[in-house]
Amino acid sequence: MARMGGSDDSPPAIGQIQVRESFSFFNTFAKLVPEVSGSAVEHVQHNHTYHMSPEGPSGLSRPTSRDKQKNRRNENERSLTRDDKRARSMSLPITCEDIINLPMDEFNERISKYDLTEAQLSLIRDIRRRGKNKVAAQNCRKRKLDQIIHLAEEVKTIQTRKNDLYKEYEYLNLERNRIKNKFSLLYRHIFQSLRDPEGNPYSPHEYSLQQSADGSILLVPRSSPGHSVDPSSSNKPRGKDDAKQ
DNA sequence: CTAGCCTGTCATTAA
DNA sequence: ACTTAATGACAGGCT
Numbered sequence: 280m281a282r283m284g285g286s287d288d289s290p291p292a293i294g295q296i297q298v299r300e301s302f303s304f305f306n307t308f309a310k311l312v313p314e315v316s317g318s319a320v321e322h323v324q325h326n327h328t329y330h331m332s333p334e335g336p337s338g339l340s341r342p343t344s345r346d347k348q349k350n351r352r353n354e355n356e357r358s359l360t361r362d363d364k365r366a367r368s369m370s371l372p373i374t375c376e377d378i379i380n381l382p383m384d385e386f387n388e389r390i391s392k393y394d395l396t397e398a399q400l401s402l403i404r405d406i407r408r409r410g411k412n413k414v415a416a417q418n419c420r421k422r423k424l425d426q427i428i429h430l431a432e433e434v435k436t437i438q439t440r441k442n443d444l445y446k447e448y449e450y451l452n453l454e455r456n457r458i459k460n461k462f463s464l465l466y467r468h469i470f471q472s473l474r475d476p477e478g479n480p481y482s483p484h485e486y487s488l489q490q491s492a493d494g495s496i497l498l499v500p501r502s503s504p505g506h507s508v509d510p511s512s513s514n515k516p517r518g519k520d521d522a523k524q
Numbered sequence: 525c526t527a528g529c530c531t532g533t534c535a536t537t538a539a
Numbered sequence: 540a541c542t543t544a545a546t547g548a549c550a551g552g553c554t
Contacts, residue, residue, distance in 0.1 A: 360532090361532085383541095383542070383543095407542095408533095408534095408542095408543090409532080409533065409534090411542090411543065411544080412532085412533070412534080412543090412544085412545095413531085413532060413533080414544095415543080415544055415545060415546085416531075416532070416533080416545090416546080417531085417532095418544085418545080419544085419545055419546055419547095420530090420531085420546095422545090423546090
């Protein structure tokens with residue numbers, strides 16, 4: 280949808296109410312904030328409802344060198360928001376701050392005290408809406424930043440955890456190989472020192488060493504010849520008649 | 525001059 | 540039904 284954003288001030292529903300502030304009033308603004316004239320033009324182009332600054336035919340002291348003077352919103356004028364100006368131009372009897380911050384009941388109470396025109400009521404409603412939304416937007420953005428920061432920390436934490444786990448994995452891997460190697464040496468040592476009744480060594484192709492439940496070591500004949508000699512490969516114990524050392 | 529950030533505003537939606 | 544908070548989307552101003 281072609282929505283007018285930014286400086287667009289046209290309230291949605293209520294009919295377009297073009298309000299023109301007095302020239303002198305505008306002039307005051309123009310002196311304090313030369314740029315106002317610029318936004319005035321812009322407002323006109325965008326068909327603003329509360330357009331407040333008549334782009335004075337005179338071109339309103341459009342700063343020749345806007346560069347330096349363009350420090351709009353500085354000085355005392357800085358504190359005046361566009362709605363403050365609109366409120367002035369429409370001679371609203373209530374300050375923008377009150378319009379925005381008073382609780383509904385008090386707000387209605389205040390409003391009912393005056394005989395306001397439809398245009399004024401419309402502006403008041405919009406000022407309240409904009410004022411509250413402005414704060415909401417600020418909170419929303421702050422919240423969003425906080426969430427981003429929080430997520431970034433979470434990413435960092437998880438990354439650290441990942442690194443730690445990897446280090447642990449590497450350590451455990453080394454440890455496993457070390458123990459595996461140690462076991463292999465021990466296995467060979469034991470196996471080589473075994474002798475059958477005739478005093479001959481056992482063939483590692485035909486026998487393997489296994490540990491029983493009670494911790495004792497058994498010499499077990501391999502099921503099929505040509506089977507792996509790897510000590511780590513599991514072999515089911517076959518006979519009880521084997522040498523036991 | 526362009527890019528990116530900031531802020532205000534509007535439209536919507538949900539509470 | 541009305542008000543308001545939250546949020547996406549835009550646009551203008553600034554750096």
